[in-house]
Amino acid sequence: MSKLSPSPTAAVLIIGDEILSGRTRDSNMNTLARFLAPLGVDLMEARVVGDRQDQIVAALNALRAAHDYVFTTGGIGPTHDDITADAVGAAFGVPVSEHPEALAILERRYAPGEFNAARRRMARVPEGGVLIANPVSGAPGFQVDNVFVMAGVPKIMEAMLDDVAPRLKTGSPVHSRSLRVTGVGEGAVADILRAAAEARPHLSFGSYPFGFSGDHKPSEIGTQLVIRGRNQPEVDAAEHDLSADLRSAGIEIAPT
Amino acid sequence: MSKLSPSPTAAVLIIGDEILSGRTRDSNMNTLARFLAPLGVDLMEARVVGDRQDQIVAALNALRAAHDYVFTTGGIGPTHDDITADAVGAAFGVPVSEHPEALAILERRYAPGEFNAARRRMARVPEGGVLIANPVSGAPGFQVDNVFVMAGVPKIMEAMLDDVAPRLKTGSPVHSRSLRVTGVGEGAVADILRAAAEARPHLSFGSYPFGFSGDHKPSEIGTQLVIRGRNQPEVDAAEHDLSADLRSAGIEIAPT
CATH class of the missing domain: 3.30.70.360 (Alpha-Beta Plaits)
Structure with a gap:
C-alpha cells in the first residue's frame, strides 16, 4: 500500500500460544483485513505473540503508538492462560477491575451456581475501557483508547465487529x-x-x-x-x- | 510457551501487501510453525508487513536480533513489487548482486529468449547469502546469517524447507x-x-x-x-x- 494516499491506519495483534505452536490456524487476521478494507482503514501490519505478558505489552505499545487503531484477538476467556486484560492494563499503565456493566451481562447469562470466580474474570476490564458487545457468548470485549480487544474464537470475534465498526473513523476505500x-x-x-x-x-x-x-x-x-x-x-x-x-x-x- | 525450557527460538516474517489487504489468506505461518515444532525450535512471534522496504528492514532487524532464526516468506519473484532481496541487503547493510550459482540455475531453467531481465532479478542475493534450493520452480531462496528468505507461494516455500532443515540447530521438541x-x-x-x-x-x-x-x-x-x-x-x-x-x-x- 506504499503508493496509496493517507487514510486511518491499523494493526492487528493476534495473541495465543496455539497459533505459534501450529495447533490452530489463525483466521482472524484475514477477517479483520476484509473488514477494514471497505472502511478505508489501511491495515499496515500484523503480529502474532504468545500468552506472555511482556510480549503482549511490548507489541501493543509499539503498535498503538504507530497506528490509529489496534485490534487484538485472543486471551479474554475465563482460564488462567487468558491474560490479555491484564496485559492491556499493564501496557496502558492502568489498573484492571470488574466492570459493572460486564458483570451484569455475565450475571444474566449464567445460572447462579454456574457464575463462578473463573467466569467473573471475564468482567475484568482496564480502567477507562468501553465494552464491545458479544452477541454470541455474552462475555464482552473492550476498547481502551485506540485499542480494540476481542475474542480469539473466530465466530465471536467476527460478531464483535458489528459493535466496533461505528466507532471507527473511515477513509476512502481502496x-x-x-x-x-x-x-x-x-x-x-x-x-x-x-x-x-x-x-x-x-x-x-x-x-x-x-x-x-x-x-x-x-x-x-x-x-x-x-x-x-x-x-x-x-x-x-x-x-x-x-x-x-x-x-x-x-x-x-x-x-x- | 512461557513455561518451557530454553531452546533455539525463531520468528516468522510474512511479506506482502496481498496478505494485509485480505486478498490472500496466509498459510505459510502455520506451515512454518508445524515445521519448527518437531525440531524443538520455539516459534516465538510472527509479523506480517507490506511490500515496503522501510517496514521490512525494521521488522527484520528487530526479529533477527531477538531470535536465533528468522524465516521470511514472499517478495522474491521477478516483478517490481518483489523487493525482499533489496530489503534484506539494506537490513544487513550489504550490497545485493547476481549470485553466480543462482544465475546458472535460472539460465538452465529458461529457454534463451525467456530468460529476460525480470527473471535475472531472481538471481540477486545479498552479499554473503547462501542459496536455498527451490525444487518446484528453480528460483532459489537464500540464507543470510540467521535469516532464511523464502518464496511466498506456499508450495514453493514448503519445498524449500527440505534444504533449510539440515542447517538448523535443533532443541528438545515439545x-x-x-x-x-x-x-x-x-x-x-x-x-x-x-x-x-x-x-x-x-x-x-x-x-x-x-x-x-x-x-x-x-x-x-x-x-x-x-x-x-x-x-x-x-x-x-x-x-x-x-x-x-x-x-x-x-x-x-x-x-x-
Whole structure:
C-alpha cells in the first residue's frame, strides 16, 4: 500500500500460544483485513505473540503508538492462560477491575451456581475501557483508547465487529481490479507491469503467480495481476491500459 | 510457551501487501510453525508487513536480533513489487548482486529468449547469502546469517524447507497431550485447570473452547485442554492427573 494516499491506519495483534505452536490456524487476521478494507482503514501490519505478558505489552505499545487503531484477538476467556486484560492494563499503565456493566451481562447469562470466580474474570476490564458487545457468548470485549480487544474464537470475534465498526473513523476505500494472465509465468509480464506501475505512481500493482502444483500443464500456470488505488476511475483506466499492453504482447488474459 | 525450557527460538516474517489487504489468506505461518515444532525450535512471534522496504528492514532487524532464526516468506519473484532481496541487503547493510550459482540455475531453467531481465532479478542475493534450493520452480531462496528468505507461494516455500532443515540447530521438541471436554464451557473447568497448571510449573496448559456455532446443542459445546512440555513422562502424568480431576468433578471427557 506504499503508493496509496493517507487514510486511518491499523494493526492487528493476534495473541495465543496455539497459533505459534501450529495447533490452530489463525483466521482472524484475514477477517479483520476484509473488514477494514471497505472502511478505508489501511491495515499496515500484523503480529502474532504468545500468552506472555511482556510480549503482549511490548507489541501493543509499539503498535498503538504507530497506528490509529489496534485490534487484538485472543486471551479474554475465563482460564488462567487468558491474560490479555491484564496485559492491556499493564501496557496502558492502568489498573484492571470488574466492570459493572460486564458483570451484569455475565450475571444474566449464567445460572447462579454456574457464575463462578473463573467466569467473573471475564468482567475484568482496564480502567477507562468501553465494552464491545458479544452477541454470541455474552462475555464482552473492550476498547481502551485506540485499542480494540476481542475474542480469539473466530465466530465471536467476527460478531464483535458489528459493535466496533461505528466507532471507527473511515477513509476512502481502496478499489482493486484483477487481471488473470494464463499460459506464461510472471517473468513474462514483469516488464509490462513495471512500466504500468511507473506510469501511474499513485496506484499499487501486484503480481501473484499460480499453477505450481506438482505436474501442471503450461496452460494452467499464470499470474494474477492486481491494481489497487483510491480513485476508482484511475484504477479502471489502469486496468484498461494494462490489458491492452498485455494483449499487444500476445499474452492471454483469462476471464476472472 | 512461557513455561518451557530454553531452546533455539525463531520468528516468522510474512511479506506482502496481498496478505494485509485480505486478498490472500496466509498459510505459510502455520506451515512454518508445524515445521519448527518437531525440531524443538520455539516459534516465538510472527509479523506480517507490506511490500515496503522501510517496514521490512525494521521488522527484520528487530526479529533477527531477538531470535536465533528468522524465516521470511514472499517478495522474491521477478516483478517490481518483489523487493525482499533489496530489503534484506539494506537490513544487513550489504550490497545485493547476481549470485553466480543462482544465475546458472535460472539460465538452465529458461529457454534463451525467456530468460529476460525480470527473471535475472531472481538471481540477486545479498552479499554473503547462501542459496536455498527451490525444487518446484528453480528460483532459489537464500540464507543470510540467521535469516532464511523464502518464496511466498506456499508450495514453493514448503519445498524449500527440505534444504533449510539440515542447517538448523535443533532443541528438545515439545510434547503435547489434549483432552476434549464436552457438555460444559471452559468456565466450568477453569479452576481445575488452574490448579493443574500451578502444580506443574514447567508445563504449559491451554484451554480452547469450541461449539459457538449458531444454534449448538449444549452437548456440542466444550473445550480442548492442551498440555505441553519438553518432558514426555511429565506431560503424560499431567494428562493422567488432570483427567482424574475432571472426572471426579463429574466432567465428561470425550475421546479425541
